[in-house]
Amino acid sequence: MSGSNKNGNKSRWQISTERFASVFLLWVSATSQQRHFRTLLRFVIVVSMLVTAYALVFQALMTFEGQSHSLVTGFYWALSTMTTLGYGDIAFTSDLGRIFSIFVLLSGMIFMLVLLPVTFIELFWAPWMDARAADLVPRSVPEHIHGHVILTFYGPVASALIEKLNQFGYPYIVILPDIEEVKRLVDKGIRTIYGELNDPETYLRARVEHAALVATTRSDIVNTSVVFTVRGITSSTKVIATVREDSAVEILKLAGSSRVLDLTRLMAEALARRAIGGPGFSHIVGRIDDLLIAEIDASRTNLVGENYVNAQRQTQVSIVGFWARGQFEIGQADSTIDANSVLVLAGTKQQIKEFDANYRAEEASVKSKPVIIIGGGRVGRSTATALKRRGIDYRIVEPLEERIHDPEKYVHGSGSDKSALQRAGIEDAPTIIITTRDDETNIYLTIHCRLLRPDIQIISRATFERNVPTLHRAGSNIVMSYASMGSNALFNLLQRSDLLMIAEGLDVFKVPVPKGLAGKSLLEASFREATNCSVIGIDTDDETITGVGPDTILPETGEIVLIGTPQGETEFLRLYPLEKLAEPQQVTRKLE
Template sequence: MKTIVSVVSTLMQNRTSRTNLLALMKLVLVLVLLITAYSITFHMLMEREGQHHSWVTGFYWTLTVMSTLGFGDITFESDAGRIFSILVMVSGVIFLLVILPFTFIEFFYAPWMKAQESAKAPIELPEGTSGHVIFTNYGPVTSMLIRMLEENDIGYVVLVPSVEKALDMRDKNIPVVCGDPSDPKTYTRVGVEKAAMVVTTLDDVTNTNVTFTVRELTERVPIIASATAEQIRDALELAGVTHILRLEEIMGQALARRVIGNDAEAHVIGELKGLIIAEASPAKTPLVGKTIAESGLRGTTGVTVVGIWTRGRFEPVEPDTRIGEHTVLVLAGSQEHFDRYNEVYGKHVAEDERLKVVIVGGGRVGRATSRALTEAGIPWTIIEKLPERVRHIENAIIGDAADFEVLVEAGLQEAASVIVTTHDDETNVFLTIFYRRLRNGLQIISRCTHESKASRLHRAGADLTLSYASMGANTIFNHIRGSDTVLLAEGINIFKVNAPRALAGKTLMETAVRSRTGCSIIAVERDGERVVNPDPDILLPEDGALVLIGSLEAEKNFRAAFPCQDS
């Protein structure tokens, strides 16, 4: 009974459903009047023929003829009566077998079934839900971030405006609530005041409205909002946003950092209270061809190699890991250490040796990449099909990036690298194959929107790929985890824990943390002092803290191996 009431309530809340139901009632009324008129006419014609029947018989005859059952137990003897019978039968076929069923299904049955489905769509979270993340959009970034939240046992819910999408996502076991993302009632139903964060990645105008709506209800909950234009920043800040997410800028800077042969300096990609993490390309430096042990980086500069990027994957390093020309080093150290590193290795590429980069795609990511390359002093050219995207860019070429003449004009034959930045993964795969066939030695860096396409791009010939979804998810997750954790844009996780008792009194070498968990200890804190890049023979404190670096899986392994520490 409760279900029927909820379905009827949902049905009657829709204005179109109410209008359709009224039209159906009018049609039924016309049918009742028609049956009554036929019954009266039946009596009149039967009286003329000398036959006497009750009014019940009149209605009975009318319905059997209109429904084409035609029992034949009551018949007219005159031609006028038989003509009337034909009229009743034809109108019955039209009304009872065509118009009424179609109208019933269209105006009542279909809306009723839809209302039943709508009644099943969740419109609120269970009472007492807290510490959850509220999403206003489900896309590649949200999908990637949800996997991270599930791995860390953090609750979440996705707001969707349509019942159909809510039911579809519910069938995929994704917690959803159906509601307007700009309606305060929606956020009340999902317990926004007890939430850990609100993440909105819709269009700029809607993101501003969402931020303003949430701030009407609570000032405490952090809000992360994406922005595609710099001018929207002021509106979001006035609405009360906590963090503004410019994924295009983050992606552009990351793509520009990966250009080899142009810049050997270390570029900062993350920091945790004075501990700096940076990337550096070893191409055209004496480091190429050497192992980590042979490089002597730690003794020469003070920095520690905590990992390398190889074909888009982060890998921990061992002393015998060899540094290749296409390897990207992930380094940890203090500012003093990196100043020394840049002094020793950053000058191996002279300004006049820096080769041009071709950027394919003049969208937001492509333009952000060009700005990052300009800041690094690296020459570049953009290829773009749509003139309006690059109207104010001088060194832009309008044309198809698969046209050989356009590529020659852009200088692809002399370029050191090509960066593919279009938002379509299939196009990026096609262009990667094409460029690899044209020049086998060309460095190809490609953006991919979906994480699943990265392996295809590598098979197509890309040297490096950066996932838009992964980068966005990592950036947001970094804010969710708080100040003692830094999840860098490319997926390296820096986290801080109190020193486990199981490791107290042991040297760094004796703990074998890296081989056991995949994490590397990059700093040790004790008595308020931090030792960055500790020596292998340092004794780990009992009451201090450790700063480690590794993937999310490596962090999980560490916490499982040493469950007694308090983070």
Template sequence: MKSLAFVLSYLAGPLRRRDRRMVAVLLGTFVVLVVVFAAIFHAVMAQEGQNHSWATAFYWTLVTMTTLGFGDITFTSDLGRIFSVIVLLTGTAFLLILLPFAFIQFVFVPWMNRRDASRAPRSIPASTFGHLVLTRLGPIEDALIRRAKQADVDYVVLVADLTEALRLHDQGYRVMVGSSDVPETHRAARVANAALVSATWPDTTNANIIFTVREISTNVPVVATATKEASVDVLEMAGADQVLRLGQLLGRAMADRTLLPDGRTHVIGQFAGVLIAEARVAGSTLLGQRIADVGLRKRLGVTVIGVWDKGVFAIAVPDTELTATSVLILSASQDQLDAYDRCYGTGSDLQGSVVIIGAGRVGRAAAESFDEADIPYRIIDQQPDRIRNDKYVLGDAADIAVLEAAGIQSATGVLITAHDDDVNIYLAIYCRRLRPDLRIVARANLDRNVSTLYRAGADDVLSYASTGAAAMWNEFRGNDTLVVAEGLDVFRAPVPKPMRGKTLAASGLRSKTGCNVVAIERDGQLVGNPGADVVLRADTSLVLIGDDAARDRLANLDDGWRAILNNRLASLPD
């Protein structure tokens, strides 16, 4: 029905001047032919002694031109039959060739162009505000778009090619046709009203895009990626507010997962003055215990707000059993985290060497972290031009001889950093079979392969796309959201109306939503790890942690709450 309405609206709309002239000529020619043939019909019939009305003449002309047949009105003379053939051929040429051509040329093709233009416009509405402008579509943008959809934030992807734009539109993306290095494109994308512009092209292209955006707006936040260290200063001079070296971020994060195997805490972020840390159960004295038996909050003031287990997050409950694959998510002050380390950390540093598979940007960044920590390592790579010193091993990591030359049999851990997920899955399976006790940290380039890598044997999986999207999202949301991991956020929100006046325990916030309270803010004062007897007042702001589903359940508790959670309102409700 929508397509039919679109066609009718197009046909009812004004044609271009050239199209109107051509349609008028064709229709006029058709009318003249019908009148002329009807007059000749009268003359030939009179010569044969037959008498017919003008209505009959027009009827005969139309049924003959449309090849419907003659019926009982026929000529008896050769002249009449020759005339019938002429009318028949003229009608065939006109109705079966010229009119269909005219329809296709002046109706169908323009309609298709208008339909394509509506699917892939060259501008977005002027009322669009607070949206994300993405200058390309890749794995990072895909992860960022998922976050934007979950938060009800508008976005637009700039695509230079119309065919590609239509393909992406059909896949469900909101696209706009235009080159990202053209000022008019950014004006049409309402970049002056945007909340964020991302540039993830090669460094030189990013510089062009940033400079073009700054021609339109000097205030819109611009986040760019850089592959070279030298490009950071150039992109900042071009006008970027934040430049991300994702290879560096991911490599160091992977190294961190290897450097702390002994149960000590590792701070992953700070939000509203509260530290958010992770601590691995393996290597600590917590292994095999339940959270209720440990009593971390009572003894140390440390709150266990959740547990990661092979990429799956669960809110911590008293009966949660801590296994070798569990990773605790904690909220506490620095003093409290230090006390935790003294109680549950083994105090031992990483023993043995580490094998890094892949000497690209991610692998080299991990190696820098190991150098700083004085941890021995070997890097395997197949490309001779990447071999820099005796710590590098040239060869295929799928070859057992190469792995043994790198010290796989005595290594404590292995980092799999290839940019191909198929290769990473393959190597994770292989390394796990060779060393069941080996600690494996793997890179995932696409989020959909994270769970597969865990099943393949990886102990930790870090997503390149999620790392970039999280960094950009933190820049976009400022102090309102901290991305802990893919799908897991710490965020600020008001107390829902149904829970106001109740204590934290009576509100059932955790059981109803799946969100855990990290802290509360009242009268400008922040109280970390609030007790169950704290009363939730209307002027209280909550600092919560939860996954996407928990955040959606929280938003559905109160009318208008989703807008507040998504930072659409500047203040809390009365």
């Protein structure tokens, strides 16, 4: 029994010794700590020289007074006096000796009681504790984890993507080169490890060979380094990089990126797709396999005033629901199509084409007035390009003169300036698109534009998801979230386009047919009312079924395509959970 305890104590002692050694090596290897150590050493040398000088002066003054003491006694007296211990067993009898004692005492209070503790704490103790804390920071993932997503940055896009990964059961890990940020995120429950992004060892510890995806959303230069480093380890793991400059696209591809995402262009396309106007009748806002999602201004159709169920019976497309003042509503039996709403349709290309031919109101005409874009940055310019492809005229309101490239298309001024908006044609414009990256500015501009034109369509960009409801309250008809759009784009590539964000507040997603619903009709399944999600298509091995109705039978194998709000999607997955590919795992503290 005692032998067992002894061996156990020895084992714990060895572990403690190894941990101390690792922390010490981490402490002394830091360049800043080496400078601190040299500074501390110089301070100790100065104090030692001062004590030696005091000891020598002590001997000289004692000899002057007729007393005889050794050099060791001189050191003993100097240290006891400087540290204010003052044993009193050795004392001067002359005024000169006492004045020297006062001087030694005062200098000791400064050096021993003030400077030495402060210097020791700042240059030794605090860095040592930081090194111990850094040693406890997670640096690897468990050996059994696989199919995970590796992220290299934590921001709005990563935060939204992590929420989606948790929802669908994908494990993830965030790699960050800042120890303090790692500790902060770990405390928040975000699975994070520490590592330099250009160090192959970092990705080996993150088990990149077994990962489903590496997503890097930093600057173009850092993203290139990440891609190149990962490709030096594995050629099979999918690596997705975002890009800011067009010139970096080919560089990232040459570095080995599986796909390069231009989130600015994606945001611009999304904003432009939602604008009213143009020669087209309905316009496509998304695609999932052979199924198209389209929107149409209800006032341009001959369905205004029709009951939703009656309108659905007249057409082959699925009239999924409608937008009203920024809120999406699934079509219900008692719903009536209002002229101020925007219909959301789902169907094949041919079905959409037939809808355009059969349900276009005679008075529907192309809106010839230009759309107003507030902000001439990258998103604003890309939105203008996307509108041009749709055949829609535009005017860009931009306060910076150096960004004005075409005086015919640009209006020099601020979006908060009424006269600038009037020069851009706000009295007749069908739509205003607000593209600045600052959410607070967008909220202000939304309220300002809504006051000037209560009936105009306002489309706004949001950088952070938390500001989406605020922008809706401010008066935006449609809000496109940069975070949601970016996270959905990355998730699409992970799940082979099984998820599509139509707008902030409306998702299209594909899931396997739940076992509890197989063989039932949509009417029997009756999850539409419970989840506020609607089936718009069924994908089997043989075909993609569109135009589904209440009597459509859900197959035992295959996938169903649903459309609904994020809350509805969450509720559906709660009622009919997916079979997870891998359970999210907690990261280990360090690589054993």
